Amino acid sequence: MKAVVLNLLLAAAVSLLVSTLLAPAPVRTGGDTDRVAAEAAKSSIRELEASLGGLRAELEEMRSMPGPAPSPTREVERCDPHCELLHREIARLGERLGAVDGASVARRLVVLSPDMRLAHVSEKRPWGPEQATGEPDTPSAGDHQSAWASLTPDGGNEWLLLDFPEAVAPSGVRVHESYNPGAVTQVSVFLADGREEFVWAGADPTLPGAGQGVSWLPFGIMGKTRKVKLHLNSAGVPGWNEIDAVGLVDAAGRFQWASAASASSTYASQVQTTEAELQRGPGTRWPR
Secondary structure: OHHHHHHHHHHHHHHHHHHHHHOOOOOOOOHHHHHHHHHHHHHHHHHHHHHHHHHHHHHHHHHOOOOOOOOOOOOOOOOOHHHHHHHHHHHHHHHHHHHHHOOEOOOOEOOOOOOOOOOOOOOOOOOOHHHHOOOOOOOOOOOOOOOEOOOOOOOOEEEEEEEEEEEEOEEEEEEEEEEOOOOEEEEEEEOOOOOEEEEEEOOOOOOOOOOOEEEEEEOOOOOOEEEEEEEEEHHHOOOOOEEEEEEEEEOOOOEEEOOEEEEOOOOHHHHHHHHHHHHHOOOOOOOO
C-alpha cells in the first residue's frame, strides 16, 4: 500500500510539474507582472523538486527492505502476490524518478510519451505467455517470472501458441523448458488457410526431474507456417511446467524466435487480479 501511495504522490507531482512547465507564457502587460510570474514559477519548481527529493528518500528506504523469501518447502522461490507487487512498485517508482531527473528544469525541456507517463513499464507480465517470446532469458532452472507459467500447476491440458516473424517450411522447434520440464506431448501448426495440423506427438525429450532443458521436436509439413502450438499435459508432471523460449527451425537450418504468444491460461492473470484488489484498498485477501 505504501508503494501505491508513493506512486500517487509522484503522479501528482509530475502532473503539476508538466502543467507548470508547459503552461502558456503570460501576456506581457509590464515588467513587474513578468517578474512576479517568473518568481511564482520558480517557487513552484523549487517546491516540486523538494517533493521529489522526499520521494527519493522514501524509495531508498523501501529498497533496503529484504527481498522475496523462499517458501517453507524450499522448492519454490515465488513470493506471494503481495510481495511480488511491492517489489514491482519499487522498481516502477525508481524508473519514474529517473525519468524526472532526466528532464531539464532549467531549460524547461520535458519529454513525455503520448499518454503523459514518464515511466516505461515492460509489456512482459510476470509469467505471462509473452515471456516465451524472444531469446531465452531465464538465468537458471527454477520458478522464475521470466518464463511462461499456467494459472495452476496441475490443472490438466494446457497450450502455448507462438507466432514467428516469418512463415517457413519447418523442420521442427526447440523448446526451452526452465521449470518442471517434460510436459509437452503434442505440437500443431496453423497453415496459411487457417487449418490446424498436428505434426508431432510423443514423450517430451527433456525428462521430468531434469530441472531444465531444451527439447528438439522435429516435424515437417507441405507448405509453410508461422504459428506453432505446444500442447502440455500439465497434470502429468507435478508443479508449474514453465517455458522460457521457443525457436522455429526451417528446412535449411535457419532459426528464429517467437515474436508473439498466447496461452490457455497464465499465472500473470493471478498477479493482475491481486494488483486490482490492492487498488481497491482495505480488505484485500491475498490468495495462497
